[in-house]
Amino acid sequence: MNLPARHGCITLTIEGALAFITIDNRERRNALTLAMWQAVPDAVEEAVAAPQVRVVIVRGAGEETFVAGADISEFAALRGNAKDAKAYEAINVAAFDALRASPRPTIAMIRGHCLGGGLGLAAACDLRVAAQGSSFGIPAARLGIAYPPTALADIVALTGAARAKDLVFTARRIDAAEAERIGLIDRLVDADDLETETRALAATLADNAPLTITATKAALTALASGDLSAANAAAEHCFDSADFAEGRTAFLEKRSPVFRGE
Numbered sequence: 001m002n003l004p005a006r007h008g009c010i011t012l013t014i015e016g017a018l019a020f021i022t023i024d025n026r027e028r029r030n031a032l033t034l035a036m037w038q039a040v041p042d043a044v045e046e047a048v049a050a051p052q053v054r055v056v057i058v059r060g061a062g063e064e065t066f067v068a069g070a071d072i073s074e075f076a077a078l079r080g081n082a083k084d085a086k087a088y089e090a091i092n093v094a095a096f097d098a099l100r101a102s103p104r105p106t107i108a109m110i111r112g113h114c115l116g117g118g119l120g121l122a123a124a125c126d127l128r129v130a131a132q133g134s135s136f137g138i139p140a141a142r143l144g145i146a147y148p149p150t151a152l153a154d155i156v157a158l159t160g161a162a163r164a165k166d167l168v169f170t171a172r173r174i175d176a177a178e179a180e181r182i183g184l185i186d187r188l189v190d191a192d193d194l195e196t197e198t199r200a201l202a203a204t205l206a207d208n209a210p211l212t213i214t215a216t217k218a219a220l221t222a223l224a225s226g227d228l229s230a231a232n233a234a235a236e237h238c239f240d241s242a243d244f245a246e247g248r249t250a251f252l253e254k255r256s257p258v259f260r261g262e
Contacts, residue, residue, distance in 0.1 A: 007025060007027055007028070007033075008023075008024060008025030008027075008028065008030075008031070008032070008033050008035070008036050008071075009024050009025070009036065009039070010022070010023060010024070010036050010039040010040055010042075010043050011024060011043075012043045012046055012047055014047070014050055014052070014053060016052060017052055017053060017054040017055060017202075017203075017206040018053070018054070018055050018056075018057060018199070018202050018203075018206065019047035019048075019050065019053045019055070019056045019057065019104075020056075020057050020059060021040070021043045021044065021047065021056060021057070021058045021059070022059055022060070022061050023036065023058070023059070023060050023061065023066075023067050023118075023121075024060075024061035024062075025061075025071070026061050026062045026064075026065075028068070028071060028073075029064070029065040029067075029068035029112075029113060030060040030061060030062070030065045030066065030067045030068060030118070031067070031068045031069055031070060031071040031072070032067060032069070032070050032071060032117055032118075033071045033074060034071075034074060034078055034088065034091060036071075037070070037091045037092055037094075037095050037117075038091055038094075040094075040095035040098060040099075040121075041094050041095060041097075041098035044056065044098040044099060044102055045098070047102075047104070048102055048103055048104050053104060054104060054105075054205065054206035054210055054261075055104060055105050055106075055107065055202040055205050055206050056099075056102055056104050056105070056106045056107070057106075057107045057108075057109055057198060057202055058099070058106065058107070058108050058109065058121060058122070058125055059108075059109040059111075060110075060111065060112070060118075063111065063112075064111070064112045064113075065111070065112040065113045066108070066109075066110040066111055066112055066113060066114040066118055066122065066134070067113075067114060067115070067117065067118025067121060067122075068113045068115050068116070068118060069115045069116025069117045069118050069119075069139070070092070070116060070117045072143070075143075075145075079145075085145070089148050092117060092120070092148055092151070093148050093150055093151070095121065095124075096120055096121065096123075096124040096148070096150060096151050096154065097124075097150070099121065099124040099125055100124045100154070100221075101221075102217075103214045103217065104210070104213075104214075105126045105127070105205050105213050105217070106124075106125040106126045106127070107125060107126065107127045107128070107129060107198060107201060107202055107205075108121065108122035108125040108127070108128045108129070109129055109194060109195070109198040110122060110128060110129065110130040110131065110134050110185065110194075111130075111131045111133075111134060111191065111194055112131075112133070112134055112135070113134070113135055114130070114134060114135065114136050115135075115136070115137050115138070115139060115173075116137075116138055116139055116140070119136055119137070119138060119155070119184075120147070120148070120151040120154065120155075122185075123151065123154035123155050123157075123158060123184075124151070124154050126217070127186050127187075127201070128184070128185040128186050128187070129185070129186065129187045129189060129194065129197060129198045129201060130176050130179065130180070130185040130187070130188055130189070130194075131176070131188075131189060131190070131191040131194040132176055132188065132189070132190055132191050133176065133191055134175075134176040134179070135173045135174065135175055135176070136167075136173065136174050136175075136176070136179045136184060136185075137167065137171065137172060137173035137174065138155070138167050138168050138171065139171045140168060140171065141168060141169060141170070141171040142171045147168065152164060152168070155167065155168075155184075158182075158183045158184050159182045159183050159184055160182075160183075163182045163183075176188050187201070207256075207259075208259065209243045209257070209259045209261075210243075210259060210261040211237060211241050211243050211259075211261060212243075215237070242260065243257075243259045243260060243261065246258060246259060246260075
């Protein structure tokens with residue numbers, strides 16, 4: 001598989017307890033090249049490895065687009081047959097998996113177009129905050145391609161199978177109000193307030209017990225897989241933690257707890 005040179009990059013910025021993963025390819029509406037897809041898991045890994053990071057926020061660069069999907073101009077060279085498509089899809093899936101498996105909560109901060117693989121990235125996050133005026137869609141049926149099963153499972157988990165079929169079969173775009181109504185996004189805010197509202201939500205998560213959040217993510221994953229061992233271990237770790245003692249003490253002392261993830 002030959003990788004042509006393209007613009008675009010994935011950047012990681014850490015601001016205290018918040019890590020921002022920015023998808024930046026503004027000339028192509030933040031469409032992801034193969035190299036950008038490959039960079040997503042590394043960015044997630046680096047973010048969660050920083051001990052101060054409590055929340056990871058995924059955003060698109062600029063003010064117009066979250067992510068318009070994969071860079072279709074690469075498809076002929078990199079996804080032109082079943083063998084190459086399988087390799088390309090594995091890289092897509094690794095990006096989705098990295099977000100889904102992050103031990104830190106992940107938030108997609110959505111402004112503008114959120115399409116195809118961009119919607120896949122947003123759906124792989126734990127929560128989605130979108131600005132009024134955003135649009136959503138999966139154009140696979142207009143391109144003759146198949147969407148990865150695990151990425152479809154993320155959409156189904158949010159909307160249910162029937163609405164997921166509607167989105168994929170029709171390839172139609174929906175507005176932010178409909179996206180909120182069908183469960184595709186969690187919070188819909190004024191465009192001018194998107195960053196403020198997202199940061200406020202992230203700050204709330206960052207102030208809460210990180211071991212509880214990690215255990216909850218493990219439990220919800222276990223419900224889907226049927227393997228409860230990791231979830232049970234994470235839950236037991238909560239009860240043996242200093243954070244649990246801090247939470248009890250803070251409650252009795254009528255003060256805000258200070259959690260350290262220990």
